[in-house]
Each structure stands twice: as C-alpha cells, then as structure tokens.
Amino acid sequence: MTWEGTNIKMYKKFKWLTVLIAAVLVVMTGCQAVGGLDINKAMLTSLDVKSSESSASIRFEVVPADKALSSEDKEAIDLINSLSLHIDHAIVEDSNTVSIQGSVHYSDKKVPLHLSMDAKGMAIQLDGAKQPFYLSMDTTVPGMPDTSQYEQAIQDVVKKAAGLVLKHFPNPSKVSVKPVQEKVNGESLNLTHLHMELTGEEILNMVKPFAESLLKDEAGLKQVIGDAYDAIYPMMTSIGEAYGEDIELLPQESKEEVVASLYEMVHGALTEFTENYDEQKEQLLEELPGSETVFGKDTILKLDYYFDEQLNTRKNALELTVALPASEDLPLKAFKVYSEGEVWNIGGAVKANKVDTSKGVLDVLNESVTPGQVLRNFEKDSLIYNVLKDDLKITQKSMYLNISNEDFGYGAIKKNHQSFVPLRYLADQLDAEVKWTKGSNKMIVINDLTGEEIVVTVGSKKASVGGKSVTLPEAPFVHSNGSTYVPLRFMAEALGATLHLEGDGWISVERD
Structure with missing residues (x-):
C-alpha cells in the first residue's frame, strides 16, 4: 500500500x-x-x-x-x-x-x-x-x-x-x-x-x-x-x-x-x-x-x-x-x-468571586515562561511545589555533548585541557536567560531554577554565582565563529546540572 x-x-x-x-x-x-x-x-x-x-x-x-x-x-x-x-x-x-x-x-x-x-x-x-x-x-x-x-x-x-x-x-x-x-x-x-x-x-x-x-x-x-x-x-x-x-x-x-x-x-x-x-x-x-x-x-x-x-x-x-x-x-x-x-439561584443577581490579580500574574501562554519560573512561583513548602518538582519533574533536563577539537556550534571543544561549551546553547538547553552588558565583555546568566545571577567576563577568570566570587579554571573566550565559549563543568553546575562521562568522547548533562 x-x-x-x-x-x-x-x-x-x-x-x-x-x-x-x-x-x-x-x-x-x-x-x-x-x-x-x-x-x-x-x-x-x-x-x-x-x-x-x-x-x-x-x-x-x-x-x-x-x-x-x-x-x-x-x-x-x-x-x-x-x-x-x-x-x-x-x-x-x-x-x-x-x-x-x-x-x-x-x-x-x-x-x-x-x-x-x-x-x-x-x-x-x-x-x-x-x-x-x-x-x-x-x-x-x-x-x-x-x-x-x-x-x-x-x-x-x-x-x-x-x-x-x-x-x-x-x-x-x-x-x-x-x-x-x-x-x-x-x-x-x-x-x-x-x-x-x-x-x-x-x-x-x-x-x-x-x-x-x-x-x-x-x-x-x-x-x-x-x-x-x-x-x-x-x-x-x-x-x-x-x-x-x-x-x-x-x-x-x-x-x-x-x-x-x-x-x-x-x-x-x-x-x-x-x-x-x-x-x-x-x-x-x-x-x-x-x-x-x-x-x-x-x-x-x-x-x-x-x-x-x-x-x-x-x-x-x-x-x-x-x-x-x-x-x-x-x-x-x-x-x-x-x-x-x-x-x-437561577437567574438571580449574582456576582462572580474574581481571583485577585492586582499583584501581577504568571501568563502561562507566554512562550518565554520556563519550568523554573513556574516552580519558583510556589512556596517551597507548598504541596504543589513538591508535586511539580519531585513527582512531575518539570525541571528535569538531559542532554549529550560530544567533545572534539572541531566546532559544530553545539558540541563541547577542548582548549588548554579544559572542556568549553557555547554559552547560549547550554543556556537554552537549561532554560537559562543570557544578558550581554552592552559596551563590555560581561555576560549575566540567570539560573532558571533559583533566579540567581551568574556573571562571567570574556577574557577573565573572575566570575560570580549568586553574588559570591569564584575563580574559573580558564577564561571564557569568543570563538572565530562568533560564539562565546565558557568552561563546561563550571556553567553546567552553576545551572544545577551534573556531568557524566559516557565514553567515546561523549558527556551527558543532567538536571533533576
């Protein structure tokens, strides 16, 4: 047929x-x-x-x-x-x-x-x-x-x-x-x-x-x-x-x-x-x-x-x-x-009891709303917070990266014995927001799970996570293709993920 x-x-x-x-x-x-x-x-x-x-x-x-x-x-x-x-x-x-x-x-x-x-x-x-x-x-x-x-x-x-x-x-x-x-x-x-x-x-x-x-x-x-x-x-x-x-x-x-x-x-x-x-x-x-x-x-x-x-x-x-x-x-x-x-009370004079929206709302039909935003909208001790996080696992992420000396725009590459990854690619995979400070080499990455800011600067080993200073193993750099690369392990862990070596040049990035 x-x-x-x-x-x-x-x-x-x-x-x-x-x-x-x-x-x-x-x-x-x-x-x-x-x-x-x-x-x-x-x-x-x-x-x-x-x-x-x-x-x-x-x-x-x-x-x-x-x-x-x-x-x-x-x-x-x-x-x-x-x-x-x-x-x-x-x-x-x-x-x-x-x-x-x-x-x-x-x-x-x-x-x-x-x-x-x-x-x-x-x-x-x-x-x-x-x-x-x-x-x-x-x-x-x-x-x-x-x-x-x-x-x-x-x-x-x-x-x-x-x-x-x-x-x-x-x-x-x-x-x-x-x-x-x-x-x-x-x-x-x-x-x-x-x-x-x-x-x-x-x-x-x-x-x-x-x-x-x-x-x-x-x-x-x-x-x-x-x-x-x-x-x-x-x-x-x-x-x-x-x-x-x-x-x-x-x-x-x-x-x-x-x-x-x-x-x-x-x-x-x-x-x-x-x-x-x-x-x-x-x-x-x-x-x-x-x-x-x-x-x-x-x-x-x-x-x-x-x-x-x-x-x-x-x-x-x-x-x-x-x-x-x-x-x-x-x-x-x-x-x-x-x-x-x-x-x-059919046909009676009734008034709907409207939800109070005076302090703002979370528009779930907005394409930019992320799982982390939904989760952060609940108190951590609330029942729904635990259901969303532990039962439904709405923030769970899993991805694989291939380490090579070539650049494919989404894989990890080696430089000075350190694995680097395109910042925007990793951020997109983990629902993080990236802001570039105009006129400088500074970038701010917002963790989707916690709302914390991760600040890195091209060419500098100095960075900060949630306001606390850290020293990177290698400085972020701009590749010849125009993408900004950051140390893979540092950025993945800062965004709540863990790395696992899978063999044959592959790394899994997972977040619960």
Missing part, C-alpha cells in the same frame, strides 16, 4: 471514531418526549446561559484486570482511584463571567483552587502560589473590528442546530420519568426526574437511524443553514470592510444560492454516511482491536437529570463505565467516571 493510501485509510478510521464519539455526546442529551416531559425542550433550556450558583464533583475509578499486578501498576491504580475534583461554589454571572472555588484531591492530599474567567482571560489561584496563573483569551487582532456584537446571534444558531439534532435522535431503550422531591442547596424541591441508560452497543445502533431521520428533514436543515448565514454574514461583512476589497471573505452568491449549495453538500454527506454505515461499522470493529469491547454491552452510560417547572436542570448525575479489551500491556478491564451536581 502506498503512503497516500495508508493515510487515507487512517483518516477514514479516525473520521469514524470521531463520529462515534460525537454520537456518545449527542446521546447524552437527545431523545423524544417521555412521560409528559418534553426532554428536547428541557435539554435546550440548559443551553441558555443564565446567572446561577452551583456545586459539583467528579471522580474517577479504574478496575484492575483479573491478573497479578506489579507494584507499579497497583500504585498507579490507587492514585487514579483517589483522584477527584470538588467544586464547592461556582458562580455564573453571565456568559463571559464565571468563578469556581473548590479543590483537587488525590491520595490523602487536597489542593485548594480558585478560578475566575471573564471575556479577557482566565485566572487560576492555586494554594501556595505567589501569583495566580493566567490564560489570556483576548483574540483581538490590531485593525480588526470588534465582533462581540455578533456572539449572541451565533449562540442562537448553535442552539437551533442542537435542537435539530435532538429532534431526530431516537430514545435510548431505557428511559423513565417520574416526579420526585429532592434537596438542592439544602432546599426541598418538587422536581421531575429523568433517567436514561444505554450501552456502547446501543450507541452504535442509534447513529444510523438518527442520520436517516435527519436526512429526510430538508426544511429543518435549510432553516439552520439559513439561520447560520444570517448570523455569520454581517460579521464577515464587518471583517471584510476592515481588511478592504482585496480580501474576499464573502460568497458572491445570494443567500438562497448559498443555502441551496450547502444543503446539497450536507445532504450528499448524510446520504453517503447512511449508505455506507453498516459496512464502515463492521470495518471499524474489525480493524480496531478491542473496539467490540468498548462498544459492547459492558460499556454503560447512566444519566440522571432533575428539572424544575421551568425545565431548568437543578440536579444531575452521570455514571460512565467504559469496558476495556484484555491486553498484556493494559492491567485494566474498565474505566469509570462519576459526576454529580446541583444548581440554585
């Missing part, structure tokens, strides 16, 4: 996996009216972003295989089974403004966290952190118009598209509705309890009927496509005007022509999908080892929703068991996820 043929085959395989995963997500929300409850309407109501307060929890469990386990496997399984997330108090102020306060639990440890998000970005305050971590969400491009005014229209289209999907998705075999009385945030409420249950096998069998039903709804498909056109066209017009006439962002056809064209594309894709589904499903089960187990009767999804009279979701629970195929390399036979939550 040619390389191109192999890639086409892989594409088809992953395309079907994507379809199946999407089907799982849709099944979690889509079915018809049962017991007087309009489930579609209830699910669509949950898509409306309203102010609210809530709490939730999620935990994980792996079920070991029926065979002897190594101590490492047992340790890993115990760790996963101890992992959970607890959201003690979440506040939704509006569609852009949210805060969450809670904790992550694992083993016998608890890590408190506080998260807040607005239109500009997300701030996360972790226990022991000197500054909160920040993830910017500002996608503003200089010269581009503000498109926020179009967001609501696009959200409405998404809701309409979801409604079309829900309309055509069949019921699971196990679905029930009954009135119950439940407590939400300590208040006893009369609610409607919806319970749904289905297997991995059923998920596969529901996909084709859904696609066939959707295929027959020409009016519904065209309506959603037209609504999408109405929502997106004004935004693209605004962007096009900002760029000028040289950029063609908009179709030249009329709305009717665009809708007709896109409908034919969607209709064709759905037709091909339904016609080939059975064959492709069998091929998927044959070609992906273990998929018959994952999509079998032992993979079970259980969902519980509790609605009030306005069809707001007030409580919810999920239990997902994914059966795993027997394997010598995988000591597990199932993976489980449990979650539950409750919501109150």
